[in-house]
Amino acid sequence: MAYTTAQLLEILDQELKAAWRGERVLLSTDRRLDNPVISKALGSDKVSKVFAFQDFRAQIHQYQNEHSVSGIVWHECRFKSRTIRFPEIHQQLTAIPEDKLALIGAKTEVIDFWRASIDGLRLWRAGNPPEPVSLARVNTLIKQAEWAEVDATRSELYLILCWGNPKECYYTWAYPESGCERIIAAVAEPSGIKV
Known part of the structure; x- marks a missing residue:
């Protein structure tokens, strides 16, 4: 019987703690980091801890794929x-093919929640600086997205419209194959929290 998502997260948490306590050692870390200045600044002990955990997490991702263990959390x-x-x-797990289908399946409910919550708020496209955006433009972005997520503070609601690889969509280097458009709904100008 395969481990569950919750069990894998617990295992990863234990492994991360063990790595930071120095109980996991990775030899020859100097060959793993191409930047000698960063390597020297961090020190071989910290670099070893990071790579030891990364290697373990890669094994967990392989296990997920081999045993079809979801990376989804709610x-x-x-x-x-x-x-x-x-x-x-989950940020420490990977997505199996079925996970993307679950994300896509939840899009309508997420968008309905967002639409029901934005009454009286102005819309902004996240950026530096944020720029005002029309609801018509956001609706176009919604149609183009494969799935959606929301997050909130007390006064702002964030809509994240994603496509591509669920593990790469948050990174600018993955664009245009994967990516996210971020919309901020706020009473006035956005607070500047990075979404």
């Missing part, structure tokens, strides 16, 4: 008087 978002619970890929 995220709860509250904004105003509304609450939604939707799937997302």
Whole structure:
């Protein structure tokens, strides 16, 4: 019987703690980091801890794929008087093919929650600086996205519209094959929190 997602997360947590306590050692880390300045600044002990955990996490990802263990956890978002619970890929796990289908399947519910929550708020496209965006433009972005996520502070609601690889979509280097458009709904200008 395969480990569950929760069990894998517990194993990863234990391994991370063990690595930071110095109980995991990776020899020859100097060959793993191409930048000698960063390697020297961090020291071989810290570099060893990072690579030891990365290697272990790669084994967990391989296990997930071999045994079809989902990388999905459930995220709860509250904004105003509304609450939604939707799937997302845990940052330490990988997505198996079925996970992307679950993300896609939750898109309509996430978008409905977002639309019901933005009354009276102005829309901004995240960037530096954020720029105002029309609801019509956001609707176009919604149609283009494969799945959606939301997050919130007390006064701002963030809509994240994603496509491509669920583990790469948050990184700019993955664009255009994978990516995310981020929309901020706020009373006035966004607070500057990075989404």
